[in-house]
Structures are given as structure tokens and as C-alpha cells.
Amino acid sequence: MTFLHEYGPIILSSAAVYLFIVLAIRLFGKTEIAQLSVTDLVFIMLLSNSVQNAMVGSDVSLTGGIAAAATLFAVNALFKEFMYRIPGFGRIMQGESLMLVYQGRVNDANMRKARLTTNELLEAIREHGVARIADVNLAVLEVDGNISVLSDDFQSRTTRAVRRSRMPKKETRKSD
Numbered sequence: 001m002t003f004l005h006e007y008g009p010i011i012l013s014s015a016a017v018y019l020f021i022v023l024a025i026r027l028f029g030k031t032e033i034a035q036l037s038v039t040d041l042v043f044i045m046l047l048s049n050s051v052q053n054a055m056v057g058s059d060v061s062l063t064g065g066i067a068a069a070a071t072l073f074a075v076n077a078l079f080k081e082f083m084y085r086i087p088g089f090g091r092i093m094q095g096e097s098l099m100l101v102y103q104g105r106v107n108d109a110n111m112r113k114a115r116l117t118t119n120e121l122l123e124a125i126r127e128h129g130v131a132r133i134a135d136v137n138l139a140v141l142e143v144d145g146n147i148s149v150l151s152d153d154f155q156s157r158t159t160r161a162v163r164r165s166r167m168p169k170k171e172t173r174k175s176d
Helices: 003-028 038-056 062-085 087-094 108-114 118-127
Strands: 098-102 136-141 147-151
Touching (some): 038 062, 098 108
């Protein structure tokens, strides 16, 4: 049997599952990945288990698993290349950033569009060291699902990924 004849169905199924999951995540919101809760983590684990059989079928061999994994890596690389080379495709797949707060005022329309509650926004701004929404100059839901916050207190842009790094935070002082 040829490689394509034996592993072609795995390759096609894996690519189809990848496309389905990317589209589903895009439809259900970008905050699902960047702000995982316990239920989100359980959901992702169960989702991966449920689609495993759809990708490899009854083939539980090492080669079948590698064919499925290699397909996922290849399709992911193609998607990233398309998003880089075709900006419109990137906007369709990732969306655009949304301004959530400007000069201390919440943009309710964008909060609804992002499906964020006020409590989730407050949590995000506290993670950036800002106590109140009124103290936020700008808060943006980025395309990767992180919320960037700018305030006069810090005079710098921070993201959750930077905040969680092992690098010590720089202290800043307001000049008098």
C-alpha cells in the first residue's frame, strides 16, 4: 500500500478538524484562548479527545499519529503564511483589536461585541496595576485575546503575557 493511500484519510481528516476548530474558535470569541478558566481548560481537553478519533480513525499506530500531527503543523504553518501575506485573510481569521476603555470611559458596544463583562474588564485592569476604570487612559482587546492597558500611572504599555514573565517589573516614578 502506498503512503498516500494508507495515510491520506488521516491527512484529510486532520486538516478538516483543524479548519473546523479554527473557525469555531473565531466564531465563539478570542477571549476563550487568552483567558482560560477551569471550565475552558476542561472544554479544550474534552474537545481534543473527541476529535482524535475523527483524525486518526482506528489507526492507533505511531505513524498514523505522526501523520496527523504533521498535517496539523503543516496546515497551521500555511494559515500563518496566508495571514502574513494576505492582510485581509488575517483580519477575517483573527479579527481586529477593540477599544474597550478610552479616557476612563467604557465602550459598551465593544464590550458587548467582545462578550466581556465589567467584572472581567476590572480584573484585567487590576492585573495591570490600575485600580479603577476611571484611571485607564486606554484598554484594548488585542487580536490574540489579551487586554492591553495604558494609564498615567505607568506611562507604558503592558500585556498579560509581559506581566506574567519571570522578569522583575521596572518601577516607575511620577515626576513632580
